[in-house]
Amino acid sequence: MILNGPNLNLLGRREPEIYGQVSFETYFQSLKKAFPAIQLDYCQSNHEGVLIDTLQAADGAYDGVVINPGGYAHTSIALTDCIRAIGVPVVEVHITDISKREPYRQHSFTAEACKTCIMGKGLEGYALAVRELLGI
Numbered sequence: 001m002i003l004n005g006p007n008l009n010l011l012g013r014r015e016p017e018i019y020g021q022v023s024f025e026t027y028f029q030s031l032k033k034a035f036p037a038i039q040l041d042y043c044q045s046n047h048e049g050v051l052i053d054t055l056q057a058a059d060g061a062y063d064g065v066v067i068n069p070g071g072y073a074h075t076s077i078a079l080t081d082c083i084r085a086i087g088v089p090v091v092e093v094h095i096t097d098i099s100k101r102e103p104y105r106q107h108s109f110t111a112e113a114c115k116t117c118i119m120g121k122g123l124e125g126y127a128l129a130v131r132e133l134l135g136i
Contacts, residue, residue, distance in 0.1 A: 001040075001041050001042075001043065001054070001058045001061075001062045001064075001065045001066070002028065002031075002040060002041065002042045002043070002065075002066045002126060003042075003043050003044075003051060003054055003055065003058075003065055003066065003067045003068070004024060004042075004043070004044040004045075004067075004068045004070070005044075005045065005046070005051055005067070005068060005069040005070035005071070005072050005073075006045075006046040006047075006070040006071055006072065007046065007070055007071070008024060008044055008068055008070055009024070009044050009046070011023050011024045011027075011095075011123075012024075012026070018096060019095055019096070020095070020122060020123060022123060024042075024044070024123075027123045027126070028040070028042050031126055031127060031130070034127055035127075035130055038130070038134070040130070041062075048072055048076055048078060048079065051067075051069065051072065051079060052078060052079060052082045055067075055079070055082045055083065055086055055090075056082060056085075056086060058086065058088055059086035059087050059088050060087070060088070062088055063088065063089075063133065064088060064089045064090070064091065064130075064133035064134075065088055065089070065090045065091070066090075066091050066093055066126055066129040066130060066133070067083075067090055067091070067092055067093070067110070067114070068092070068093045068094060068095070068126075069092065069108075069110045072110065073092070073094070073098070073108040073109065073110045073111065074104060074105055074107060074108060074109065075109070076109060076110060077109060079109075079110050080109045080110050080112060080113045081113075083110060083113035083114060084113045089115045089133060090113070090114045090115060091114055091115050091116055091117070091118065091129040091132050091133055092108065092110055092111045092114040092116070092117040092118070092129075093117075093118050093119070093125040093126055093128075093129050094108075094117070094118070094119035094120070094125070095119075095120075095121075095122055095123060095125060096119065096120060097119050097120030098119055098120075099119070099120075100120075115132070115133075116132060118132070
């Protein structure tokens with residue numbers, strides 16, 4: 001399961017100098033082609049509760065979750081608790097290197113609960129996260 005948080009539905013249009021010019025839907029098609037033997041599903045929501053519900057539903061239904069919680073990485077104890085509560089491994093992705101961004105973006109609560117956090121690799125970070133979950 002690939003799970004994107006708030007405003008990531010605007011990729012390709014939102015601050016392209018920071019986040020690039022490719023929509024996630026376009027990138028997701030290339031990600032599926034890169035991993036043809038793996039079932040990849042995608043969900044994006046701007047709502048914290050929907051992200052939590054999706055994570056809970058992923059437990060037992062998926063072998064792993066790649067999450068980009070967007071701004072919730074820096075604020076959501078509820079998402080962090082959910083990641084800790086489920087039995088499926090979760091890898092966090094950030095398109096930019098949050099450690100080099102504004103001070104309020106430099107700490108990720110959700111990353112503390114994840115297997116690892118990949119940041120600053122652009123959209124390719126999602127493929128790296130899938131590889132991490134697959135152990136390749």
